[in-house]
Amino acid sequence: MEVRKFEGVTMSDAMKAVKKELGKDAVILTTKERPIEGGRSKIFEVRATSPSAKIETTSHEGHKSDALRSHVTLLETRLNGLIEKVPTHDDLHRLESGLSEVKMLLLEALRKKDGGVLENLSEDLASIYHQLSVMGVEETHCGALINFLNSLPKDELKSLKTAPERLDFYRSNAIRWMLKRIKVAPKWSTSKGSTCVHAFVGNSGSGKSTAIAKLAAMAKKESDAQVLLVSADNNKVGAGDHLRLMAKLLGVSYASVDGLSELKKVVLDHRDSQLVLVDTAGVNPRNETQISDLKEFSRMGFPVDVHLVLPLTEKPIQLDRSVRSFSAIGLASLIFSRMDECWTYGDVYNISQKWSLPLSFFSTGQNVPGSIERASRERVIERIFSL
Template sequence: MRIKKFRGKTILEALNRVKEEFGEQAVILASEQIKTEEGTLFEITAAIEEEEIKIKRGHQVFKTYAEENYSELKEYLKREICEIKKMLNQVLNPQPENVNYLDLIEKGVPPFIAKELSKANPDLEEFVSKALKEKGTVPHSKYQVFIGDSGTGKTTSVFKLAAWYKYKYEAKVLVISLDNYKIGSHFQTKRLAELLEVDFEILDLEELKEIAIVFPKYNFILIDTPSLEKRLLISDLEELILKMPFLRFQWVVRATEHYEYILKQWERIEKFPVEGIVLTFVDKVYSSLPLLWILDSRIPPITFISNGERLPEDILKAEEEIIKKILFKSILNLNQKEVL
């Protein structure tokens, strides 16, 4: 507790001095009139707890700081208000390129592609051709491992490609299935291999390494795998590529899948030697505009396109003109109100 005497020419003046220093919480201990050289004065003895003095002083410091920085705060608020006005103006009165961007998004074009289109406003056919050429072509690697989610059509695509290599190049092809979980379908896949006249083996990861001795007798080895991250883990792929670094991956993707999900999947496997993408269920696509994600420079090029259920007929080498034909199915109607 702190005790102090306060003086004033009047009792009111003395009380005001108590309040100024100690505040309203001060306790009056005594009051009296005293004679001094200045004349008769009123003297008040007051007390207060030390903590309350600190709070009051802190308040005074804050008040002084606020007053000193008022002009700076005022300028800051003015800048913020101007920025808000600018943003509102852009929303209420969008520029032509912003209108074009929003229109593309509304029609299903992925944002990262819509941004490029609205910024440069290029000829669409020229834009697509340039993007495809920059991706380049993919070699027909001898050792191809097909990875992807369940239901993407990996097994069907593998056998379609086996037949494609066999009859187009008169190649000797070996199909290997690492999907030991499809016990009920093993008979069907074996029967399919017999009908297509291609060699077929069902192995696990360890057996795959052991059978490598027979690989030289084949032109192409196509390896089917279980569902990625459900039956086949990323760690399995890491171990596989560590022990058999000559393997190359083909990523099987449904054309009807949302581009955001596709890009998230790519982030998980981009560290592997993925040569290309096998795009399946293209015949199920209603609007090809969302498919513009295939132009993204971050992902590998499309290698093959599965456009139907017939085996082995419904498989196409993903050449530039074929991809453009699929994309332009909707791009030709891009500026119309309805996308066919």
């Protein structure tokens, strides 16, 4: 493999030289900066090779470790490129994606090194591990659970004669372990004399308006609460009209606001309502201005619980990025929608664990009223363990 060295006064100059000579798929091997002129300025150095020289080895493992190395170098380059400027949202996004790739490749390499997690496990533990990973529970959680199961005192286990009994022992301990970790939001108060305000945010089409209509119906049915639906969606044509129609059909009140700054007045004008549910416009989670506008909820002078609606059909990385973006406004809970369209439920667990956010509702279809359930630890477990 021929390794060539390129230099530039900025990292981007050096990278341009690499691309010009070796093409856009050049494999970056190392990047570094070197002080010159007595340390007063610096020069950026990139060592790279052409893409055709990338894989010298024909083995799969060689390919993997090359991939890992070039991902790490690329990340290093991206980081170096940020030294001289304030990173933009896109820069951070690219770094995060790079880190996720490296994490995946590292985990794969570690698994190979250990001869495979499953190979070292008893049949019972392997079956539990398998079930969780098929359901999409992240490897770190599966590993932590298996460590816990392995650490259980063996006395009780010894008294169990049959394989199903032993599997049952491990499964019930695994369920208890997971149950303890799942956080569920408290039931909404609908007591007379107080007004609780809940706002729903999320990407476009995530299921906010549908969830609001379902929840209004649920509150009316369960506690005959006075409900006010407020549309703050001024982006989507007809969004307000749709919510008004829903309110009429469900027999609840309706109001609309031109901007969130008007919400305070509307809530104060409807002090007789026990529950105010605010619908917001769909947001692009990469658009910082749109996210920032939602911070208005924290300036109302009364508490507003903001719930993020996440369609479980989204890729895990998208779900993760959405929570990261919307966390900036302070989230009270997560609502998962489109659960009816999914086969795996591990991300409900992964995302709520990662962001330490409680779960409040699961939306399970298009029917209004109906197709929504209060989140419970038991329902998450039932879905993950296919009980």
